[in-house]
Amino acid sequence: MNRLLDIASLLLEVEEREAVQGDLAEAGESTWRGLLDVLDLVFRRQLLLWTDWRPWLAAFGAAWPVSLTLMGLSMAVSTGLQTAVDGRPVPLIILTSQVVLLPIWAWTAGFAIATLSRRTLWIAAVCALLPCLYCLSKFHHSSLSKFCLLLFLPPAVWGVRHALRAIRIPRGSAILLALVVTGLAIYIPGVLLLNCALSWPAWYLAVTAKRSS
Amino acid sequence: MIGEFEYLLITASVRLGDEAYGAAVREEIAATTGQRCSLGALYTTLERLENKGFLETWMGESTPQRGGRSKRMIRVTPAGSRAAKEFYDAVMGVSRGVSWAGEMP
Numbered sequence: 001m002n003r004l005l006d007i008a009s010l011l012l013e014v015e016e017r018e019a020v021q022g023d024l025a026e027a028g029e030s031t032w033r034g035l036l037d038v039l040d041l042v043f044r045r046q047l048l049l050w051t052d053w054r055p056w057l058a059a060f061g062a063a064w065p066v067s068l069t070l071m072g073l074s075m076a077v078s079t080g081l082q083t084a085v086d087g088r089p090v091p092l093i094i095l096t097s098q099v100v101l102l103p104i105w106a107w108t109a110g111f112a113i114a115t116l117s118r119r120t121l122w123i124a125a126v127c128a129l130l131p132c133l134y135c136l137s138k139f140h141h142s143s144l145s146k147f148c149l150l151l152f153l154p155p156a157v158w159g160v161r162h163a164l165r166a167i168r169i170p171r172g173s174a175i176l177l178a179l180v181v182t183g184l185a186i187y188i189p190g191v192l193l194l195n196c197a198l199s200w201p202a203w204y205l206a207v208t209a210k211r212s213s
Numbered sequence: 214m215i216g217e218f219e220y221l222l223i224t225a226s227v228r229l230g231d232e233a234y235g236a237a238v239r240e241e242i243a244a245t246t247g248q249r250c251s252l253g254a255l256y257t258t259l260e261r262l263e264n265k266g267f268l269e270t271w272m273g274e275s276t277p278q279r280g281g282r283s284k285r286m287i288r289v290t291p292a293g294s295r296a297a298k299e300f301y302d303a304v305m306g307v308s309r310g311v312s313w314a315g316e317m318p
Binding site: 015016018019020021022023024025026027037038040041042043044045048 | 235236239240251252253254256257272275276278279280282283284285
């Protein structure tokens with residue numbers, strides 16, 4: 001039971017965890033009562049976070065729609081590369097654009113989502129992964145593994161890691177990334193305007209990089 | 214105007230003076246009101262009052278009684294005192310002449 005309490009306390013920020021654990025020790029409350037108190041505080045903290053617009057934008061404005069779009073792009077890249085390997089003709093410029101766009105877009109999306117709302121990142125991750133799980137369950141292709149849908153995940157996770165390490169992107173690089181993502185988005189399957197609109201995480205990075213400069 | 218629980222927290226902190234910290238305030242509120250307050254309510258309200266400028270908090274010393282963990286110390290600011298007085302005056306004003314005003318518990 002004490003172990004459960006310690007694990008629950010990890011959901012609190014460092015200083016608050018220190019104070020809360022000390023208060024519980026001083027009060028001499030039962031472990032069960034202490035666990036309920038900690039979970040109550042964790043729940044209230046999470047609720048408070050969602051009174052801000054950022055977690056909503058990160059989870060439902062970015063993670064979920066961008067995940068769907070990047071799965072489509074992953075599929076397009078995999079199909080194009082499979083076609084090339086099979087020796088059949090492929091539209092080289094389009095395929096090259098898609099291969100370049102996929103990791104850049106995924107990285108900027110991961111970075112932007114983690115920058116927007118670090119403390120609700122787990123909800124954004126669920127919003128990104130749920131469509132993946134659904135599509136994985138429905139995917140059927142004669143020559144492609146279903147995991148080709150997840151090509152975007154490693155660069156996206158890499159982007160999240162960089163954001164969590166508070167790595168700053170120079171303004172020029174951020175603007176360049178945004179232009180590349182938006183410009184190349186015309187070469188991916190789907191509705192053109194929607195694809196360009198979903199490149200907003202890259203523009204968010206460009207704007208925030210400008211502010212911090 | 215501050216709310217009822219915010220008033221309790223500020224008043225308990227003032228009564229405790231230099232010894233105002235999380236657990237002590239919680240105990241003080243329980244002792245004077247007969248109602249237990251949860252850690253969740255206490256710490257979220259502390260943060261809200263600090264954001265409003267009514268309190269200052271900082272990490273204080275650790276003690277063996279607390280398993281070597283630090284306390285979150287609390288000090289009420291002049292703005293917090295004014296806010297508490299405003300609430301008190303409002304309650305006293307609206308309670309004037311009602312049947313239970315002036316009755317001892």
